[in-house]
Amino acid sequence: MTNFAAALLLWTLISPSSGGGHGTEEHWPTHRACSNEGLELLYQSCDPLQDFGFSVDQCSRHLKPNLNIRFGIILREDIRELFLDISLMNKGSSILNYTYPICEEDLPKFSFCGRKKGEKIYYSGPINNPAFEVYKGVYQVLAEVYNEKRSIVACANATLICS
């Protein structure tokens, strides 16, 4: 929670609307989305234009269904439709590629679907995931969120450590 608050504060301070310029070769700071019961998720924004806040409640190796997450972001694009691509790697080899529709024209699953460019979104609530088990290891995760025009809305590379 504290990490999330820190990330959110940082995000507010350095987001484009606050006018702070920065070079594209700089990396955003690494944030901890959760750390608990042998599972840790660290992430870094890979969108050169902005950082964002993200955290997961009840993080554990035995991931419960319907996890609660929180995130805050400023929209770079309209999000009539929104998709999430996740790719998971372990020791350099690809394990999983997955696309999840977050907002579809006929099926807006979340209250923020349909928001416009420039609006700030803050979401805190369940994500309707199935339960699953995370096996021991260190995983690299790349997550891209994009709209119906395939314009990037958010991007993160993350490390998932399960010990």
Ligand SMILES: *[C@@H]1O[C@H](CO)[C@@H](O)[C@H](O)[C@H]1NC(C)=O
């Ligand atoms: C995931 O996508 C990448 C890039 O398109 C590809 O190289 C990789 O083989 C895919 N992995 C799986 C498990 O399908």
Ligand SMILES: *[C@@H]1O[C@H](CO)[C@@H](O)[C@H](O)[C@H]1NC(C)=O
């Ligand atoms: C994100 O990617 C960069 C560059 O490959 C890497 O140095 C960094 O450790 C990664 N961050 C996380 C949290 O996985």
